[in-house]
Amino acid sequence: MMRNVWLVFCLCILSVQIWSGGHASAQTPVDKRIDALIEKQMKESGIPGISVTVVKGNAAVYEKGFGYAGDRHSRPVTASTLFELGSTSKAFTALGVLKLVHSGAISLNDPVSRYISGFYAVYNGKKTDITVHQLLHHTSGIPFLSIADIKIDSKEDALEKTAKGLKGVELSHKPGSTFEYATINYDVLGYIIEQASGQPYEQYMAEHVFKQLDMSNTYAGRHAGDDGDVSSGFKIGFLKARAYDAPEYRGNTPAGYIITNAEDVSKWLRSQLNHSDGDISRLIEQSHLPDKSVKTDEPGVYYGAGWSIFEKKGRVKELFHAGSNPNFSSFIIISPDDNAAVGVLANMNSAYPEKIARSVLQVIADQNQKQDGSVTDPFQVIDKAAAALLVLFSLLLIVLVWRVYIFLKNVKSKNVPVQQRTRIKALLWGGLLAAGIVVPKLISVFAFNGLPWSMIFIWGPGSLRYLAAVYGLLLLASCLFGLTACFFNHRAARRSETHEM
Structure with missing residues (x-):
């Protein structure tokens, strides 16, 4: 009897030692560097909660949450905590459009008026058409300030009102001639998805994009993700992050209100890096093709379908996009040369997610490279x-x-x-x-x-x-x-x- 007890005791001790050793070895030197980097940037930024994912090749090599997801430091952030993406939502909407283009339901050269009856824009006092392609690449001529036309609205027809409310919009440039980022372009694309598919935008994205990518914890719209572990949102006020319940802009969902977590972002990033022969993979490759007919404000940067694309000597060096809502922000960056990608989600509107993402990518790509200094957050x-x-x-x-x-x-x-x-x-x-x-x-x-x-x-x-x-x-x-x-x-x-x- 004593021998059996002693045997069980020895097995328990051995199990603890094995678990402890495995747990310690799971935290690699690179992981520790990333941890220290993120914690330092969080302290500088004052962001309450951040979730980070790193993909290398076809594997997620780092997924971790930092800080808290609720007011009064409640609910720790984990890799499964949900965040609003902001404008990094646009790449999802673009992929939804390209799927409908692939099926023949949409043509990129079609005027918007084909899908929204009576729609027209005005340039130099004359009615003019803008195309789906121009909306996709922010060359429609719709001005940046049109973001102010998006109303606070939580009703089901909010997206329709946003799109139709642009009828007769005064363009700041001739369509197709100039890049001008206007978030509302993608809201119009979201409504075109509804018209071409016969489904509400949220339903179409759930069935034809998120499900296809096995992103089971990704939702279109704040109301769709309410049942999940959604982080509270914050914004800075008097030198401190304070909980802030921002109003709902349901009519801006396709451009800024996809909700997801680090676990699903890693799947999204793997799909961007690894191209197979499937339809969805070919469409993702297509979304990475920039419109080189116009230049953006950044040297060497062009706009694809929901992605900013940096080229050097004819090679794509980076695909990236920032996202911000009143109380959330995000940044996603992909480096084809390094076969690596980083996604950062934050529960406060801040410039630091980009700094964190780029710094983490440097650690993954070149462990000896010196990190840049601190960022200025406006x-x-x-x-x-x-x-x-x-x-x-x-x-x-x-x-x-x-x-x-x-x-x-x-x-x-x-x-x-x-x-x-x-x-x-x-x-x-x-x-x-x-x-x-x-x-x-x-x-x-x-x-x-x-x-x-x-x-x-x-x-x-x-x-x-x-x-x-x-x-x-x-x-x-x-x-x-x-x-x-x-x-x-x-x-x-x-x-x-x-x-x-």
Whole structure:
């Protein structure tokens, strides 16, 4: 009996030793370097949760989650945690379009009006057609600012309203002549998928794209992924990541609201790297073909079907795409020369997913290559500036009031008649109010590409709302006080003149 007990005990100890040794050996030096790199970038960025996958050849060599997926540091991020992709969704929609092209249901050279009755665009005051091909490659001429036309909407017909709402859109370029990234191009493509397939976009993508790629945890639209382990979204505000429940833009699903996790992204990346003789593989290869008839803003970079493609000496060196929503971001990069790809998913809108993805790819491709320095995240910069301006505006207001006082004192010293002095004061305060109203518009144009403030508040740091509120209150209060003072001073002066008479 004692011998049997001793035997069981020895077997247990041996099993623990084997498990411990296997567990330790599973963490390779490369894995440790990637871990350290990601943890460092997370600390710099303030992103609460990140999920990363690395594919080499036909195998996922790294899949891991970092940080937390819920508010108050609840729910750790894992490789199965779901994230909104943002614009890296476009490659999926493009593949859906190419499948319908392959089946003969869509032709890339067809005008959009063939699928959306009555659709037309306007260029130089004349009606013109844009084609499916031009939508696919962002050469339609539809302006970037059309993103502001996408409405907050969670209803089933939201995509139809987005696409049909572009009827009569004023183009910024002649169709086919210039690259201008406009996210709404892919929403129109999503609606064309519906019209050509006879299925809702979400259903078509689930059956003909995600299922074909064995991506069982990938969904089209926020509502479709609600039953899964979806991460909460965050955005920066007053130097800290804060939970943010962004409004739903269901009419923007094909361009930015595919939901997936690192496990499925690894399948997606393997399908991009490894081409077989199947139809889906040939269509993926086709999606990697850039439109070289127009150049993008980046040297050597062209746009394919949902991919930015960097070429050097006639060879494709990288395929990549960034994605961002108000409270999520992602970056995917593929290196054909290294037969490797990296996908990074984050639960905060940030520039760091690209930095992380490129740095991890460097580790995989060349372990001795020195990593680049830190990245500048515009949202961090804006947030810090907004916090500082809350203090600065108070100081500027004091200076401004003092200068106005000096000016009015000089006017008074020149014995200007009371009525004229009152007009000058009123005009001065009225001018200040008008200038204060114009300033936010100028900031929108020069800092946010002309986007409306209603959209800036949704996408930008949370501190912007507070800054705008304080700015508006200070402006309104100071101008009302100045105008009121003019009125009462004028009455007092008139009474004094009457008394003297």
